[in-house]
Amino acid sequence: MSRAVLCTPLRVEQAALRGAGYSMRVVHTGMGPRRAAATAATLSRNADPVLVAGVAGALAPHIRPGDVVVATEVCAGTESALRFPNSAAELPARSVEVASAPLLAGALRRLGLTVHTGAISSVSRIGCGLAGSDALAVDMESAQLAAAGTPFAVVRAIVDTPDYPLWQLGTLRRGVTALRTLRACAPALELWAAATGPREVLLAAPRSFCAGVARAIDTVDRALQRYGAPVYVRRQIVHNAHVVGELQQRGAVFVDEVDEVPAGSVLVFSAHGVAPAVRRDAGAHQRTVIDATCPLVTKVHSEIRRYAKRDNTVFLIGHPDHEEVQGSIGEAPDDVIVVPDVDTARRVAPRDPSLVAYTMQTTLAVDEAEEIAGILRDRFPTLSAPRTDDICYATTNRQRAVRAIAREVDLVLVVGSPNSSNSVRLVEVAQREGVPAYLVDDVTEIDLRWLTGAARVGVTAGASAPPHLVDEIVHCLGGLGPVRATESRLIDEDVTFALPGEVV
Numbered sequence: 001m002s003r004a005v006l007c008t009p010l011r012v013e014q015a016a017l018r019g020a021g022y023s024m025r026v027v028h029t030g031m032g033p034r035r036a037a038a039t040a041a042t043l044s045r046n047a048d049p050v051l052v053a054g055v056a057g058a059l060a061p062h063i064r065p066g067d068v069v070v071a072t073e074v075c076a077g078t079e080s081a082l083r084f085p086n087s088a089a090e091l092p093a094r095s096v097e098v099a100s101a102p103l104l105a106g107a108l109r110r111l112g113l114t115v116h117t118g119a120i121s122s123v124s125r126i127g128c129g130l131a132g133s134d135a136l137a138v139d140m141e142s143a144q145l146a147a148a149g150t151p152f153a154v155v156r157a158i159v160d161t162p163d164y165p166l167w168q169l170g171t172l173r174r175g176v177t178a179l180r181t182l183r184a185c186a187p188a189l190e191l192w193a194a195a196t197g198p199r200e201v202l203l204a205a206p207r208s209f210c211a212g213v214a215r216a217i218d219t220v221d222r223a224l225q226r227y228g229a230p231v232y233v234r235r236q237i238v239h240n241a242h243v244v245g246e247l248q249q250r251g252a253v254f255v256d257e258v259d260e261v262p263a264g265s266v267l268v269f270s271a272h273g274v275a276p277a278v279r280r281d282a283g284a285h286q287r288t289v290i291d292a293t294c295p296l297v298t299k300v301h302s303e304i305r306r307y308a309k310r311d312n313t314v315f316l317i318g319h320p321d322h323e324e325v326q327g328s329i330g331e332a333p334d335d336v337i338v339v340p341d342v343d344t345a346r347r348v349a350p351r352d353p354s355l356v357a358y359t360m361q362t363t364l365a366v367d368e369a370e371e372i373a374g375i376l377r378d379r380f381p382t383l384s385a386p387r388t389d390d391i392c393y394a395t396t397n398r399q400r401a402v403r404a405i406a407r408e409v410d411l412v413l414v415v416g417s418p419n420s421s422n423s424v425r426l427v428e429v430a431q432r433e434g435v436p437a438y439l440v441d442d443v444t445e446i447d448l449r450w451l452t453g454a455a456r457v458g459v460t461a462g463a464s465a466p467p468h469l470v471d472e473i474v475h476c477l478g479g480l481g482p483v484r485a486t487e488s489r490l491i492d493e494d495v496t497f498a499l500p501g502e503v504v
């Protein structure tokens, strides 16, 4: 089994990290590209994981002494290339990507450190700046040590910055601060080393965007094109921080209530639907209202209206604080009773037990919702049920797909935001299969501890999570060792919904 190597160019760096009690093999490389290249040539025979840790200078003005820079790529500075023009061993031909950087940076941030991620450039002399470089920091060894082994990572604690140059009073104090920071990095470096190794990644399919989410995002996108920014959106268009952030950058303005939307503006309702009262308010003051409510949520609204017209009490199985449920209640506030769990189902008391019906929130866990419905059916023999399932096809398919892969893996990662009901349900479904499962908004939230010993990792994404976030996770895991990714497809989805007329 390979044992990770911790490369420290300076003795003081080695002392700072050795004192932290490493399980890694600590190698003093010596300072500068020539010594680093010699060390790389020796270490490369074993091809063990290599982590470079030491101090460095920052090039970017926002970085402070004592901060940490984690390399997303390392490259030889132009100055260094000129100095060693003929040695392939001393210089990488091109920049080397460090794909695991977000994971390492996340582990360091959880230790309370201030961490920046970006390129680190290696030069041949102390104090050699890189005017015009995009790199965040400069060292003298990383580019050469990139050839020492794989996986590879670099962590540098900052001593000098553009505001605090090296040859200035206070450098010694800043050096001590940087070494203390380096020492504080120790637990995260250990975690990185422990998480390295080959992996299988099993991708659940279907995963990520459903037809309702795609339609809602497309609606805002087209509204921005047609009407120009700002386009107001009541609540999050879909429950995903990345989607909301990207639309905000393009000119979407998210508000809690319609009274925050100026007269004459364009307003979009989110995919989760709204109560009729909200719809009425929105139409006032010459606002252009575009409804991006998912048609499958609209179906639940229609059911509630239909049952309420027949004087039924409607049990709405769902989470009372979820936007979709709040919008659905608004269709018949005096006739709907929210039933969030089995306990409520056992004791709920309608005004007439012979006139009852139920509907469901579209994004529930299928098995839990069915258990609640079963209790209601037992208690109320005349209970009316929806003609077709309220839990939507996308929720059902994603839950079935994650359950299938959960049985095959050591760990399940679900991409989604914490307020995404269907994403949270995917975590619960996987956990019920007896496997550790975690919700992450993106790759930076993956804890390296979860990956230690997890040779088979299942990945899926909630219906509101963009697919590229899954790709980024797979790519990042590849920075910890070779990854074999396969997809486990349960069913093909071909559902699409027409866009609202206002944006067609």
Ligand code: SF4
Binding pocket: 210, 211, 212, 213, 271, 294, 295, 296, 297, 362, 363, 392, 393, 394, 395, 422, 463
């Ligand atoms: S999860 Fe289901 S109900 Fe919600 S937007 Fe997607 S398709 Fe519509």
